[in-house]
Amino acid sequence: MKKVFITGANKSIGYETARQLIQQGCYVYLGTRNLKNGQQSVEKLKSEGLRNVEPIQIDITDQASVDAARKEIGGKTEILDVLINNAGISGGMPQKPASVDLNVLYEVFNVNLYGAVRTTKAFIDLLKNSSQPRIVNVTSGMASMTLCGNPDFQYRDYVGGIYGxxxxxxxxxxxxxxxxxxxxxxxxxxxxxxxxxxxFNNHRGSGSVEVAGKRILKYAMIGTDGPTGKFISEEINPETGIVAF
Structure with a gap:
């Protein structure tokens, strides 16, 4: 049984990804900043008959919290097969680059970049014990310089100076x-x-969490012939998923 740790998994895409992974036979450590919210999410999954899950409190902006989560999971298993760095924040709108709020910029980077790096560093040793370790960093089409520099990019009007x-x-x-x-x-x-x-976007998105979760699950479970070091967006490129950074 593969062991998976997902940050920011008590709701939305992270929660749906957890559900689909459990359905595929994985055991999920459901990362949540607020343990009460995580416990409620776990109980909801268990009410659906999905029992291979437990909450793990983690605030990825806090090194002590990350270390505590690593210690807790390490006390339960010597092997972690998949790490999904899903936790993220948008920073709100607008995000005009010329007048960007540096405090908000730091806050968003502290979650979306530094938090993912903190978590990866903390769990890399458990991942190395897996025969097929996988790391999925949840990103966005708004992070592609190639796409955002294209005048025909459908979301170009939303390019900002913080989240992307x-x-x-x-x-x-x-x-x-x-x-x-x-x-x-x-x-x-x-x-x-x-x-x-x-x-995350006030439900303005056009896609469903079910489809989003399926996209993440696919690359969390890829085989030995799968890609590595790639930016994958099946929304942008339905054929191969691979998009230029």
Missing amino acids: PSKAALNMYTIALALELRDTAFKVNAIDPGFTATD
């Missing part, structure tokens, strides 16, 4: 980590779940 840059930095970290681990069994990819209707 934070995820673009996460994309670069994904490339660098995949390169470092290229001679191992690791697969490390940045996955865009698509413009999904959640409270």
Whole structure:
């Protein structure tokens, strides 16, 4: 049974991804900043007959919290097969680059980039014990410099100076980590779940959490012939999913 840790998994895309992974026979450690909310989400899953799940309190902006989560999971298993860095924040709107609020910029980077890096560093040893370790960094089409620089990009009017840059930095970290681990069994990819209707965007998205979860699950469970170090957006490229960074 594969062991999976998902950050920001008590609601929305993270929660749906957890549901689908449990349905596929995985055991999920459901990361949540607020433990009460995480416990409620776990009880909801268990009410559906999905019992291979437990909540793990983690605030990815706090090193002590990340270390505590690593210690807790490490006390339960010596192997982690999949890490999904899903937790993220948008920073609100508008995000005009010329007048960006540096405090908000730091707050968003602290979650979307530094938080993912903190968590990856903390759990990399457990992942190395897996025969097929996978790291999925949840990103966005708004993080692609190629797409955002294209006048025909459908979301170009929403390009801003906070959220996109934070995820673009996460994309670069994904490339660098995949390169470092290229001679191992690791697969490390940045996955865009698509413009999904959640409270993250006031439910303005056009996609469903079911589709978003399926996209993340696919690359969390890829085989040995799967890609690594790639930016995957099936919304943008339905054929192969692979999009230029």
